Amino acid sequence: MLNGNQYLKAISRIVLLVILTATLSWALALVQPAKAQELPSLNISRNNITVSGLSSGGFMAVQMHTAFSNRIQGAGVVAGGPFYCAQDNLTTALTTCMKPIPIAGPLKPPNGTELAAMARQFSNEGKTDPISNLKDDSVYLFSGALDPIVFTPVMDATQKFYKALGVPNKKIEYIKNIPAGHGFITPDWGGQCILSQSPFINDCDYDQAGEILRHLLGKLNPPTKTLTGQLVEFNQNEFINNPNAHGMAKKGYVYIPQTCADGEVCRLHIALHGCEQSYEDIGDEYYTHTGYNQWADSNNIVVLYPQAHRIRLKNPKGCWDWWGYTNSEYAFKNGIQASAIMKMVDKLSAG
Known part of the structure; x- marks a missing residue:
């Protein structure tokens, strides 16, 4: 005893x-995110929905902005390219739309003006919302000066694409003088600024998330230092049947500030990761360390983080579909991935 x-x-x-x-x-x-909750319906302002993305997420952001211009009012594009750049062709995607350098003959970067004309035609056919919606929107563009994966002339074409569709210079912010590699850049998180390797988040002493949100949304409160909201994990198969077969992961994430959970009117931003950046590749790096949540928390912004998935032969790096691996309608309103993401937006906005 x-x-x-x-x-x-x-x-x-x-x-x-x-x-x-x-x-x-x-x-x-x-x-840690709350596990496998149903995506909530919140009091989202339907006139305050924006999108941004890196790399394949940048191409996808332009696609969604163009296809759903009735709903999406601005886009942030980091190391992406213009709408319908690949034209349903993987070779074009890997060359003209990424590294337009002459190897076996002349190879030019994408023609933003010609792609704008194609976008008008698709709009006339009803494949996208009216292209005229874009002329009042804000666009943020970024090309790292040391990016070896998506060359700056591709981003130049993105600027020309938007200008050809009537977006005025004052609405376009284009940054291409920072010595950054291929990645989303932050003020104090990630690898060295010049790197182009996993997790493709680089410390460049530049708050890219804040610059994107400020340009798209206007004046904002400073980012919070202590998050008050909740990161919610949800099942993406609620919005797409058999997501893995279509290049989407089974889980997605959304950051919800406490004020938004309490019913206040909030804005919505869709943040699209790049290739090799879903939770299956880098865990929580993109949806917790890119800086969006800190800005969202102090400014009543819900941030939706859809997640892509690797398909061994068609999509081995877990990219968003911007060249046609799902089907030939990938860039339009009825594209498999784009329509699934907009169903998430509809659910979040149903409160």
Whole structure:
């Protein structure tokens, strides 16, 4: 039997273990998304929906902005390219739309003006919303000066694409003088600024998430230092049947500030990761460390993070479809991935 001192020591150890366990559980709860919840319906302002993306997510952001211009009012494009650049052709995607350099003959970058004319034709055919919607929207463009994956002339073509569709110069912010590699850049997180490697998040002393949101939405409050909202994990198969077969992961994420969860009117931003950047590749890096959530928390912005998925032969790097691996309608309103993401937007906006 235990004597008095031994009994007190044993009780103290038990109490300490309980306290440590509770503290650890509380700490983990602050950084881990709530598991597999149903995507909530919130009080989203339907005139304040924007999109941004890196690399394949940048191409996808332009596609969604163009296809759903009735709903989406602005786009941020980081190392992406103009609408319908690949024209349903993988070779064009890998050359003209990424590295337009002469190898076996002349190879020019994409022609933004010609692609704008094609966008007008698709709009006339009803494959996209009216292209005239774009002329009042804001566009943020970024090309790292040291990006070896998507060359700056491709982003130049994106600028020409938007200008050809009537977006005025004052509505376009184009940054291409920062010595960054291929990645989403932050003020204080990620690899060295010049790198072009996983997780493709680079510390360049530049707040890209903040610059994108400020340009698309206007004046904002400073980002919060302590998040008050919740990162929610949801099932993407609610919005697309058999998501893995169509290049989408089974899970997606959304950051919801507490004010938005409490019913206040909020804006919605869709943040699209690049190739090799879904949770299957880099865990929570993109949806927790790109900086969007801190700005969202202090400005009543819900941030939706859809997630792509690798398909061994058709999409081995887990990219969004901007060249046609799902089907030939990939760039339009009825594109498999784009329409699934807009169903997520509809669900979030149904409150």
